[in-house]
Amino acid sequence: MSQVSGSANNTKRQSTFFTRFKKNYIGWIFILLSVLGIGLFYFYPMVQAFLLSLKSGMGANLEYVGFDNYARLFGDPTFITSLTNTFIYLLVQVPVMIILALFFSVLLNDPKLKFRGFFRTAIFLPAVTSLVAYAVIFKYLFGNDGLVNELLLGMNLIDTPLNWLSDPFLAKITIIIAITWRWTGYNMIFYLSALQNVDKSMYEAARIDGASSIQQFFFITIPMLKPIILFTSIVSTIGTLQLFDEVMNITNGGPGNSTLSISMYIYNLSFEYTPDFGYAATVSYVIVILVVILSFIQFRVAGDRD
Amino acid sequence: MGNKLSKKFWLLIVALLTAMVLAACGGDSEEGSSDADGGGDGGTTDDGATKITAWAWDPNFNIAALNLANESYNGETEIELEIIENAQDDIVQKLNTGLSSGTMKGMPNIVLIEDQRAQSFLQSYPDAFYPIGDYFNTEDFAEYKIPPTSLDGKQYGLPFDTGATGFFYRTDYLEEAGYTHDDLVDITWAQFVDIAKDVKEKTGHPMLALDPNDLGILRVMMQTTGTWYTTEDGTINLVDNEPLKVALQHYKELMDNDLVKLVSDWSQYLAAFNSGDVASVPAGNWIAPSIEAEESQKGLWAVAPTPRLDMEGAANASNQGGSSWYVLNIDGKEAAAEFLGNTFGSNSDFYQSLLTDVGAIGTYKPASEGEAYQYENEYFGGQQVIYEISQWMEEIPQVDYGMNTYGIEDILSAEIQQYLSGKSLEDVLADAQAQAEAQFK
Amino acid sequence: MPGTHLVENLKNLFATVDIGTALMNSFIIAIITTFLTLLIGSLAGYGFEIYRTKGKDMVFNILLLSMMIPFAAIMIPLYRFFGQVSSVSPLIGIDTLAAAILPTIITAFFIFFFRQNTKMFAKELVEAGRIDGLSELGIFFRIYLPTMKTTYAAAAIIAFMNSWNNYLWPLVVLQSPENQTIPLLISNLGAGYTPDYGVIMTAIVIATLPTAIVFFLMQRHFVAGMMGSVKG
Structure with missing residues (x-):
């Protein structure tokens, strides 16, 4: 070891040049595999998907239509409904979930708290529950004679059972509750792990200064x-814009498309209706464009430069 | 020194990983690849049999039927059948992905497709399916099964199970409301609604359970008159569709008068009648085993013909669900077609055991004269349930389901929400028509 | 009701489906995926942050784009790709576990995750390592990796869970029953005219346990203040 550290004793200029060269060259080695893999398994198919979005037709009978599919979006009421619904989910759900996850992670990070492991697992469990079980549970809880209604009736908050799954407004609320229930614990993990990397002495100093x-x-x-809050908000934004599982399994987009998400519409266009993969690819690119814009804003707001 | 050490370490990791991946995947694909070859490519096994694969869903029904067919097969070509089980939605996704990718790798020889989806597959992938009309006689099958399974005069599907509907009802509840079996035979949906009102008033039970996101009941009503959301040439037919209009009026009347128990998924739907909550189940005959699952209600059920819409030419018979077998245009297609023709296509005895062992009612007409069909079902008070259903089956009005059933229904269900909350029926249908025309031109 | 018929449900489950094979396949896929995801993702996340240059920032932003497209949109081209691979090398073609694994191990998600966490990593440690004469990879393996234990623990939980529950891609790319995974098996169970809900729920409990256990074991690394003590 001492031999090598001798080289660090060279003149400062040399070492800066050396590190800068190394920084560039070695750095590329670290990321090479990822660049190749993502190029092959994501960008190559993404280019294909884009070319597909310039075609239209059923199944294998595709014809080149240029940007007609993109024009078609504006006159497609189902698409506009799915876009509106998705934005409602995004605006309501993502902030609530991020705040809840932060709250739980700080609470469950307290070393004096007993059964921490148990509570953490309990909050995380919804994220691992099988979709089938999740859907059955939610339909049961929010059914007309489900537990939620019984509870509300019992507390005299309502007179007649609410139609959680068959009322357009309440069904959206149900979906928002469902996503939050499932993904809060998931986001909590990122915060919990990051909290361990916060220097404990900072808190001690603050306490000495009398900070509450x-x-x-x-x-x-x-x-x-x-950095982690930025990460989770971008990832959650992407997740919500691609929301599919909850809608598919709990309300199936209904009642009457009132909970339909963009991803579910893509699924319907590809598999539920007579397939039009070209138009489905077009709708997919709408998601890409939206996420790019929103992520750009989030990076800016977070001031990623520091 | 550290430099060298970590390089070694790095090499070690890479070597280790490569070994792991190769071991895990290599070991697996030795089994896997032989299947893939045999499956998609119709290869032959060591003993000279042609290997064919089949995709289907529902272990207790379709899969069991395939197994039975495999046992009873006695054709000339030696066949080794591999059955692959997937949920229906999963099969739809896998088939669409495979067929549209242009590579036939991994595709099966035989696949089960729901009748209402068949046209969309046949028309979307013109060369992907193999016509099998030469392997069986289409006239042996219920007429209503032919339009969905054929295209441009060529027969692609071998008709399998019937979704012939029945009006299953609780004899005790209906009796309490003052109705005998004869009062329920060959009625109209308007009468059904009136009976529902009586039942609700006298027994307190809702007449039936419905999932508001599933418009299956409207399709059942419509098909009694032989109409659909689209006409035979594919034109969208909502605004001037008289049967649909009447069906929607009945639907609203049932909802408005609180005659329906609303459910939100299949398990709740089953529970609605197993718990004794609702008085009847108008549905496809495949619901019978689920009714019979509740042993405490033995002898309390009976089945009457499906109510019809009160119109010229309407029949007291309809259909809900049902699927057919298709052969993909890949190596092994002749063997696959021969297998289907020899079993589902012509073997009446096979249909008898299909009924007794699996409980599946086929659409092969000669089979209904067989002994198993005459069985008197004690659960339904000794009624010859199967025989009656097979008779109704032959009367089901023919309908071309077209390509857009599910697409139109999503549009319609949004409009129906508004209809239930007060929008006029004319506007509802006109708006749905306009939207559907824009989407499926 | 659950509980009373548990034994019966278990019996029915094992009688109707080959849950052993599905568990085995899911384990093989999840473990290999988790291991490779963590290794490749953390190397890149570290690389992007520690050796940060304008060029790499640009590449990073482009890689992030790959998270934004819904998987359903790239599934068909990806299937076609593996169909072509099948003709060249059946060992990693359609209907192999390798094909189920490969597209899932290199994801922008984990690169992003590790990069953001590396921002919280004390960069003086890298300089200290260089002075001690460690190679750049040596610094990564000997200093970064042990210091970031909790980050790896979190990533392991997420990677295992994603892989264990992954549905769409395994569904289309795996065909034969020998290659079935747990989510596909559960989906099949619910797919009939007369589903047996007792059996389905039993299968779901069995399917949920491994991720719950992985989580429970990993979360023990989330102990406040551990970080300060691992200074190199």
Whole structure:
């Protein structure tokens, strides 16, 4: 070891040149495999999908139509419904979930808390539950004579059972509750693991200065976790824009398309109706464009430069 | 020094990983690849038999039927059948992905397709399916099965199970409301609604359970008159569709008068009658085993013909569900077609055991004269349920389901929501028509 | 009701489907996927952050694009690709576990995740490692990897879970019963005119346990303040 560290004693200029060269060259080696893999398994199919979006027709009978599919989007009421629904989910659900996940992770990070492992697992469990079970449970809870209605009736909050799954507005609420239930624990993991990388001494110093735990949360935890908060909000945005499982399994897009998401519409165009893969690819690219715009905004807001 | 060490370490990791991947995947694909070859490519096994694969769903029904067919097969070509089980939606996805990718790799020789989806597959992938009309006689099968399974005069599907519907009802509840079996035979849907009102008033039970996201009941009503959402040439037929209009009026009347128990999924639908909540189940005959699953209600059920819409030419018979077998245009197609023709296509005895062992009612007409069809079912008070269903089956009005049933229904169900909350029926149908025309031109 | 018929449900489950094979396949896929995902993803996430240059930032942003397309849109070209691979090398073609694994191990998601966590990694440690004469890969394996244990634990949970529950791609690319995975098996169980809900729920419990156990074991690494002590 001492032999090698001798080379670090060269003049400063040399070492800077050396590190800069190394930084570039070695860095590329670290990322090479990923660039190749993503190129092959994602970008190559993505280019194909884009070419497909310039065609239209049923199944294998595709014809080149240029950008007609993109024009068709604007006059397609089902697409517009699915877009509106997806944005409602996004605006309501993502902030609520991120805040809840942060709250739980800070709470469950307390080393003095007993049965931490149990509580963490309990909150994480919804994320691993099989979709089939998840759907059955939600339909049961939110059915007309389900537990939720019984509870609300019992507390005298409502007079007649609410149609959670067959009322257009309430069905959206049900979907939002379902997504939040399933994915809060998932996001909690990212925060929990990141919290371990926050230097404990910062909290001690703050405590000595007399900062309350709420102040510590806002002035230490949140700034320290900023990279991860950015990560989870982008990932959740993408996840919600591609929302499919919950809608498919709990409401099947109904009642009357009122819970239909963009991804579910893509599924319907490809598999449920007579397939039009060209138009389905076009709708997919709408998601790509939306995510690019939203992620750009999120990166900007988070000030990624630091 | 550290430099060298970590390089070795790195090499070791790479070597280890390569070994792991190769071991895991190689070991597996030795089994896997032989199947893939045999399956999609119709290869032959060591003893000279042609290997064919079949995709189907439902282990207790379609898969069991395939197994039975495999046992009773006695054709000239030696066949080794591999059955691959997948859920119906999964098969639809796999088939669409495979066929549209242009590679036939991994595709099966035989596949089961629901009748209402068949046209969309046949027309979307023109060269993917193999015409099998030469392997059986189409006249042996219920007429209503032929339009969905054929295209341009060529027969592609071998008709399998019937979705012939029945009006299953609780004898005790209906009696309490003042109705005998004869009062329920050959009625109209308008009468059905009136009976439902009586039942609700006298027994407190809702007449039937419905999932508001599933418009199956409208299709059942419509088909009694031989009409559909589209006409034979594919024109969208909503705005001037008199049967649909009447069906929707009945639907609204049932909903408005609280005669329906609303459910949100299949398990709740089953529970609605197994728990004794609802008084009747108007549905495809395949619902019978689920009714019979509740042993405590033995002898309390009976079945009457499906109500018809009150119109010229309507029949007291309709259909819900049902599928047929298709052969893909890949190596092994002749063997696959021969297998189907020899079993599902012509063997009346096979249909008897299909009924007794699996409980599946086929659409092969000569089979209904067989002994198994005469069985008197104690659960339904000794009624010859199967025989009656097979008679109704022959009367089901023919309908061309076309390509857009599910697409139109999604549009329609959004409009029906508004109809139930007060929008006029004319506007509902006109708006649905306009939307559907825009989407499926 | 669950509980009373558990034994009967288990018996029916094992009698009707080959859950052993499906469990085995899911385990093989999930373990290989988790291991490779973590290795490749963390190498890249580290590379992008520690050796940050304008060019690499650009590449990183482009890679992120791959997260944004719905998988359903690239599934058909991907299937065609593996169909072509099949004719060249059946060992990694359609209907092999390798084909189910390959497109899932290199994802922008984990590169992004590791990069964001690397931002919280004390970069002085890299300099310290260089002064001690470690190679760049040596620094990664000997300093970064042990320091970021909790990040790896979180990534392992997510990667295992994603792989264990992955549905769409295995569904289309795996055909023979020998290659079936757990989510496909459960989907089949619910697919009849008369589904047996007792058996389905029993299968679901069995299917949920492995991820829950992985989570429970991994979350023990999330202990506040551990990080400070691993300074190299």
